Amino acid sequence: MPTSTVASWRELDDAITRASRPSSPRHAHSTLVFRGLARTNYSHVSSLARLEGDYAALERHLVRNFRKYAHRHTPGPTMWDWLALGQHHGLPTRLLDWTFSPLVALHFATASWPEDDALLLAVDCEGAHQLLPSALRAVVEREGALLFTTEMLADEAPDLDRFDRLTQREPFVAFFEPPSLDERIVNQSAVLSALSDPSWHMEEWLDRHRELWHAWCIPAEVKLEVRERLDQANVTERVLLPGLDGLAAWLRRYYSPGVSERVDADGGSSMDGSGTASGQQEGSMAASPAGG
Secondary structure (H helix, E strand, O other), X not given: OOOEEOOOHHHHHHHHHXXXXXXXXXXXXXXXXXXXXXOOOOOOOOOOHHHOOOHHHHHHHHHHHHHHHOOXXXXXOOHHHHHHHHHHOOOOOOOEEEEOOHHHHHHXXXXXXXXXXXXXXXXXXXXXXXXXXXXXXXXXXXXXXXXXXXXXXXXXXXXXHHHXXXXXXXXOEEEEOOOOOOHHXXXXXXEEEEEOOOOOOHHHHHHHOHHHEEEEEEOHHHHHHHHHHHHHOOOOHHHHOOOHHHHHHHHHHHOOOOOOOOOOOOOOOOOOOOOOHHHHHHOOOOOOOOOO
């Protein structure tokens, strides 16, 4: 993935500012969504794909059984609400976690593996939605929205099979806001993405649409500077992972600066909800095992 390497917090902040300037007359604010990785050799692979084997064939079984056994929970009326709830609690899904906030993404990029370079990725979701099939694109244009809601997606794709059948020449990606299941989602300005082919990876889509994204490599020495700035701004586990688990993770990291937490990394994951070391080691916002 082609990236720009930054030499300081100031250079990174300026680069994000330039990239975030609104360029569309339809939206007054930035159309970028962000994702942070604690190590540059990690990849944007969904938790479903990390099951390996014929993982795409497992997706409907995972979702069906999750809905069956989690029936006491009512995240919302659509399949997309249930998919978001599953992602939030660590169910392997095709979804990836993003955020409107570059600072939130930088938290996950810098809260673990301080000795390794990190990566910040920004994708123009308005540009991505220009590539949607006409039926889906008409939904966001009719609403004048930047992102889908779960209800808007369900209008044209009430289930994943129909979502996938909308694919034309190649898979597309849709960005949507999950329901506000808890404070974690709200505090992190959470966004989810879904590719219309579960066998595709985000890297494949990015490689075909290089004009729609920016990526910045954050060297280890700059990573420490960024981390200090985030702590000063209170962009920490205590805020982004509300509750005692987040409080403990913040205190553990804050009082052991410079220690590479190879087992009990504290990066957290925005919608995982489990606080497991595996999702946290990746330093991204998706719940997934460590590794690239």
